[in-house]
Amino acid sequence: MYTAPHFQNKDNNQFISLFTSIFSTSYDGLFVCDKSGYPLLYNQALLEISGMSMEHLNSFGSVFNLLENGGLPNSASTVAIQTKKMHSSMVSYYNGKKAMLTATPVLNDNKEVQFVVTSVRDVTEINRLQKELEEVQQINTAYQIALEQVKEQLDTQDQLIYRSRIMHQIVSLASRFAKNDSPILLLGESGVGKDVIAQYIHKQSQRKGNFVKINCGAIPENLLESELFGYEKGAFTGANQSKEGLFETAHKGTIFLDEIGDLPYPLQVKLLNVLQDSKIRKVGGTKYYEVDMRIIAATNCNLESLIEQKKFRQDLYYRLNVLNLTIPPLKERQEDVSALLFYFFKKLEQKYGIEKKMDTIVLEKCLEYDWPGNIREVKNIVERMYHMSEDSRITLKELPTSILNKTKILIQNIDYNTSEITVPLKDAMEKFEKRYITQMLLQTATMQECADKLQVNISTLVRKKKNLKII
Incomplete structure (x- = not known):
C-alpha cells in the first residue's frame, strides 16, 4: 500500500477512521480472513451481495466449515489459502445474485499466509442485461426467420406452414x-x-x-x-x-x-x-x-x-x-408454432388491412403452451387476439386464460397400497419433504425467495437441501 506524503504525518486514529470509512462504504463486498479461514473483517456490501446475515456467517466459524456445510456455493478465499496465490472465480449465491470473487493472500517474510483479502463484485445486473439482450436477439432472429418463411409461403399460396x-x-x-x-x-x-x-x-x-x-x-x-x-x-x-x-x-x-x-x-x-x-x-x-x-x-x-x-x-x-x-x-413440434402464429396473423392483416404485432411475452407464452387443439386451436386463438386487441399491439390481456393459467404440476403423489403400507412414516415424510422443497425450488428464482415462501431460515433450507440430496 502506498501512502501520499501529505497523509504520512497523520496519527493512527485518523488512519484507522479513513480505512474504516473506505471499508464500510465500498460498493464491492470485502472480506478478510486469517490463514485458517476465520473471518476478521467484512463489510455490509458483502452481506447484501451474498444474502448472508452476520449470524449466518459467524455461526459456521471458518470459511472452510461454511463451504463444507453448504452455507456457501464456493469460495475463492479457501483456494487462496491452500495455493498461496491470488485466485478469481464466479459464484452464484443462494439469493440469486452472481459475483466475481478475487482473493489475494498476504504472505509474511517466510512466504506463509497471514491473511486473505477477498473482493466481491456484484455482476448480477450485467449478466441480467446480457441475458436479456441475447434473448431479444434470439427472438428477433426467430421473428425474421418465421416472417421470411411466411412471406415465401404466402407468395406461393402454399398452405404447408412448418419449420420443424x-x-x-x-x-x-x-x-x-x-x-x-x-x-x-x-x-x-x-x-x-x-x-x-x-x-x-x-x-x-x-x-x-x-x-x-x-x-x-x-x-x-x-x-x-x-x-x-x-x-x-x-x-x-x-x-x-x-x-x-x-x-x-x-x-x-x-x-x-x-x-x-x-x-x-x-x-x-x-x-x-x-x-x-x-x-x-x-x-x-x-x-x-x-x-x-x-x-x-x-x-x-x-x-x-x-x-x-x-x-x-x-x-x-x-x-x-x-x-x-x-x-x-x-406439442411435439414446437418450432412450427411461431410460423403458424405469424402466418395466421398475416392472413388476417391481408384481409382487414390492419397490421398488428405481438408483444414478446405473448409469443413466449404461446411457445410454452401445448396446443391440445393443434393447428385449429392456433388459428382460432390468433383470430381472437387479433379482433380483441384495441390497438396495433397484441398484449397479455388478449391471451385466453387457458394459456395464461397453464401450469405443470411436478409434485407426484407418494405411491402406496392401502391394503399393505410398508413405508415407515419417517421415510414417507422425508420423501414428501424432498418433493415439496424440490417443487418450490423449481417455482422460485432464488434460494432466498424459496426460503421466504417456505417460511424457514435460509440456513435451514441449505441444510435440508444438502441432507435430502436435492439437486
Missing part, C-alpha cells in the same frame, strides 16, 4: 407419395393438418381432376352412400333425376375420406370393392362406371383397436394402409 425437422421429413415423404397412385392413410390427432397434407399430395401429383373432400362422420349413414356413389333416377322418393356421386366427381383426381374410422360398417365393403375394381354402381342402378381416382383416407382413431372391436374391416385397413403418414401434434 419432423414436418420437413413428412412433407418430403408426401412429395414422394404424390408420384404414384397408391392409397394413403394419414394418421394424427384432430387439427394437425391432415387435410392440408392431402391437398398438398394432390397438388404435387400429376392428376388433373378435382380434389374432393368428404367427412365420413359428418353425413348421416342413410345419405352417405348416395353422396359417395350417386343415384339413378327413381332410386328413392324424391330422386327425380340421376345424380353424380363424389367418386365420379373425383374421376382423374383425388378423393379425401376424412374420419374414415366413422365410415359405417356396411359401406366399408363397398369401398373395398371400389379400391379393388376401380368401379362404382350408383344407388338404384345396375350399370358399373369406371373411376380413376386416388384415395387418401385420414383418421384420428386407432383403426387396429376398431378392428378388434369389429367396427372396422381388417381387409379394408390393409387396402388403405399401403402408404401412411403420421402427423405429430404441435
Whole structure:
C-alpha cells in the first residue's frame, strides 16, 4: 500500500477512521480472513451481495466449515489459502445474485499466509442485461426467420406452414407419395393438418381432376352412400333425376375420406370393392362406371383397436394402409408454432388491412403452451387476439386464460397400497419433504425467495437441501 506524503504525518486514529470509512462504504463486498479461514473483517456490501446475515456467517466459524456445510456455493478465499496465490472465480449465491470473487493472500517474510483479502463484485445486473439482450436477439432472429418463411409461403399460396425437422421429413415423404397412385392413410390427432397434407399430395401429383373432400362422420349413414356413389333416377322418393356421386366427381383426381374410422360398417365393403375394381354402381342402378381416382383416407382413431372391436374391416385397413403418414401434434413440434402464429396473423392483416404485432411475452407464452387443439386451436386463438386487441399491439390481456393459467404440476403423489403400507412414516415424510422443497425450488428464482415462501431460515433450507440430496 502506498501512502501520499501529505497523509504520512497523520496519527493512527485518523488512519484507522479513513480505512474504516473506505471499508464500510465500498460498493464491492470485502472480506478478510486469517490463514485458517476465520473471518476478521467484512463489510455490509458483502452481506447484501451474498444474502448472508452476520449470524449466518459467524455461526459456521471458518470459511472452510461454511463451504463444507453448504452455507456457501464456493469460495475463492479457501483456494487462496491452500495455493498461496491470488485466485478469481464466479459464484452464484443462494439469493440469486452472481459475483466475481478475487482473493489475494498476504504472505509474511517466510512466504506463509497471514491473511486473505477477498473482493466481491456484484455482476448480477450485467449478466441480467446480457441475458436479456441475447434473448431479444434470439427472438428477433426467430421473428425474421418465421416472417421470411411466411412471406415465401404466402407468395406461393402454399398452405404447408412448418419449420420443424419432423414436418420437413413428412412433407418430403408426401412429395414422394404424390408420384404414384397408391392409397394413403394419414394418421394424427384432430387439427394437425391432415387435410392440408392431402391437398398438398394432390397438388404435387400429376392428376388433373378435382380434389374432393368428404367427412365420413359428418353425413348421416342413410345419405352417405348416395353422396359417395350417386343415384339413378327413381332410386328413392324424391330422386327425380340421376345424380353424380363424389367418386365420379373425383374421376382423374383425388378423393379425401376424412374420419374414415366413422365410415359405417356396411359401406366399408363397398369401398373395398371400389379400391379393388376401380368401379362404382350408383344407388338404384345396375350399370358399373369406371373411376380413376386416388384415395387418401385420414383418421384420428386407432383403426387396429376398431378392428378388434369389429367396427372396422381388417381387409379394408390393409387396402388403405399401403402408404401412411403420421402427423405429430404441435406439442411435439414446437418450432412450427411461431410460423403458424405469424402466418395466421398475416392472413388476417391481408384481409382487414390492419397490421398488428405481438408483444414478446405473448409469443413466449404461446411457445410454452401445448396446443391440445393443434393447428385449429392456433388459428382460432390468433383470430381472437387479433379482433380483441384495441390497438396495433397484441398484449397479455388478449391471451385466453387457458394459456395464461397453464401450469405443470411436478409434485407426484407418494405411491402406496392401502391394503399393505410398508413405508415407515419417517421415510414417507422425508420423501414428501424432498418433493415439496424440490417443487418450490423449481417455482422460485432464488434460494432466498424459496426460503421466504417456505417460511424457514435460509440456513435451514441449505441444510435440508444438502441432507435430502436435492439437486
